[in-house]
Amino acid sequence: MGRPVAIIGSAQTNHGKRFDVTYPELVKEAVDAVFEKTGISPDDIEGVVSGTMPSMMEGVALTHFYFAEVLRSVGKPILKTETCGSTGISLAFTGYYWVASGMADLILVVGSEKMNEGDSQATMTTVLEPFYQRSFIAGAPGVFSMQSQEWSVKFGIPEEKVRAAATRLSVDHHNDAFDNPHAHIKKRLTEEEVNTARIITYPVRLWDVCPNSDGACAMIFASEAMAKKLGLKAAWVKGIGYSGEEYWFGDSEKAIWQCAIDASRQAYDMAGIKNPRKELDVAEVYNPFTFQELLYYECFGFCDFGEACDLTLKGTFSREGELPCDPSGGTLCSNPIGATGLNRAAEAALQVTGQAGDHQIPGAKLSLAHAMGGVDQFNGVMILGSEK
Amino acid sequence: MKKDYNTMENVIRLPHKYAAGQTFARFYNGLKESKIYGTSCPACDKVFVPARSFCPSCLTNLSDWVEVSQEGEVVSWTYSNKEFFGMPGKPPVVIALIRLDGTDCDFLHLIGGINKDDPDTVKSSIKKGTRVRAAWNDDKIGHMLDIKCFEPVS
């Protein structure tokens, strides 16, 4: 349904602490890079989608004005998408729908963040309204720690096993990041270092958590005719899904996380995927917390509920495993929030077009990209394939 | 804001420390030396002030620095005698767009050195085309308001 749409190019900045540039200069890096890589002229772009976390993060509101020139959007229509942490994938959806609806053939999508200029956890705390929840939730880690406890208790997974599986993910991803030129945190960690690191919010420790990264990602969506005309390698959008739960954190259980399950099923249905672990070649899962990544494997049907730890420890989801997850290092290693979800789509696109360089999964043809947002509230999934 | 129904008040204070990047850092240093710098775009043959790292028209990265004239013409102005959030100083203020000589964009700043009792007195000193010149503070910290204001050239 809808016209076939492909991602025909993407570019990421180097993510990290970017005090060398202003926010618009950072965005310009990604936008300039995507035009240089693809050879497309900015004049041919028909519209631009931009997005970033809410204004309190960087202290500039309606950033689409601030970036108007660097987005090459002056004189053009724009859309400005924001859905908290899932912004990146929602940006990709906006670009997709703009083309799939027939209203345009070539759309630029840009996500960005410059978190190190502000206090990101304080900003996150303003996601909660002041009447009730704001006093109790100290930024993001608290929420995800509670979710992790809920999940491990529900499925009777011993604490040591959860810890071991999470540690495995932390060690692997931080190591994998050395093969990703854009990644922020690249580190050779030992299990002991991860297990004994400083507690953030129990059971989450320092190396279980994503960094605050500055970065931007630019991506170009094209219709079939335009993709053909331009002759660039195309990653076709095969399926998309998104779902959101209540604003109130205690309202729905988060162990069997319905909106994550629904988002993936919507995408699988559209893409005709019945056995994700078998059929997908690589998955870029949004993993700001190692513990939460385990939960996603289950909610996305990569394994049964309660099984993720065992399979992780077996290496099923490692780069050499049956379904490599986050070979780029994922959100755990780089989290410029407004761009992160888009980075997942960019990485998934690079994989199925054979352009992921040192972290390429050989022969990848079908990939999954995912982002999560809000206080465990939103999940969005996109399936990309090398065939239309 | 006093209301006649139940409310809850919340004040949010968030700190931000902005990376100035090389261009603004150099521009601010120029202000400290009582100089106003712009950058010129070779492709568009235009000079922009404050100095930019890229041309707003053609997006070329800019590296040609120019010390621009501190004199120019008033393009538009507005007057306020009422305090507002972020006001550059105490009321009354006159904020203006000024086309500095030799540049290709308008510079947003303040008009001073005139009677600011009310709009009519301002109008007797300032109108579109009035020539003005930068007046500097003694203590400069690398901030737009190191330039105290622009005053009419007699």
Add this chain to the structure above:
Amino acid sequence: MTNRVGIVEVAMTPGVESKDYFLDQVFRVTKEVLDKAGLKRDDLGTVISASSDVFHGGVSCASSYYWDAGGAFLKNGSRQDGESLFAFIYAVMRILTGHFDTALVLGVCKGSENPDDDMLTHFFTDPFYQRQVGLNETVAAALQKREYMDSYGISDEQCAGVVVKNLENALGNPYAHVKKKVTVDDVLASQVVMDPLKAMECAPKSEGMIAMLLAKEDLAKKLTDKPVWFEGYGSSIDKFYLGDRDLLEGQLPNAAKRAYDAAGIKDPKKEIDVAEICEPYAFQELLWYEDLGFCDRGEGGKLLDSGATARNGEIPVNPSGGVLASNPYVTRGLYRLAEGFLQIRGQAGERQLDSKVNKALAHSTHGFAGQCHAVAIIGS
């Protein structure tokens, strides 16, 4: 894929300050629009909302806050920031793709919870330059008005005439915030806000929760006797720094042309039966007349004086009272669209135009001095 997208129903709050809790207001308009259309929440396809965290009572990640109140629980939804017509067109796109049969376009803004609009618009500035010189939307508008007057001889009286027209039109609008009969002298005598702007020339700060239900063509015809069809849309954004822009030659002509071309309109003044445009500062209505092609450059004041844009004129503008009567900032675009919708369906009550309304134009702007414009055309 579907051919056409229809607007089926609309529900909105009045602009006056309400003591109701934010989420209750959102819930009410959501429920009302679904009830009016006879649609159950389960049957609703997608929810696209428009809000702006900065106009949002200090709650970030706006769509998180009102997600379930806005009917989106376990639904595939999304959000546009700052401009409600962006949400409208995104919802249209989603239906055109064929993925969804219906879409709820939800606009969310509670002016009474926010500090001054000028305090909030101050944060559209960059921290290095324009913020340090105190720029906000009213400063930018004042600078623009002065240029307009200097260049084309527009008078304060003509600008005041916009206020007189719109506030009087609003008397027939139960949703408006400010509605009264005023004279040009009243406007001219009001306090100087930012010269040459007087207080009565500047829009208020209003409530504005609005829910609009869209459906694909065949379903729209089932859900309502008189669907109003989406015919065209255009939008365009200007450069960032105020001083880099020509404040009298902005992006509205570009946005309007895109919308007119999409809707097949060649002579807007003739073919459009009612225009609802955003005029947060009275003089801007005159400038937008010119940009929309209703008259030549510099002739906006003359057009107003001729009575052409009055309720029974050739091209009625803002029979709802416009933004001067009610300004929920982010959602004012959807309110313009809603008025066009009601006028086409003959449901505009006291303010229903005498002439037959088949085609309506809805315009919205946000940012400094008309930095971004969006225009939508709808028809019967």
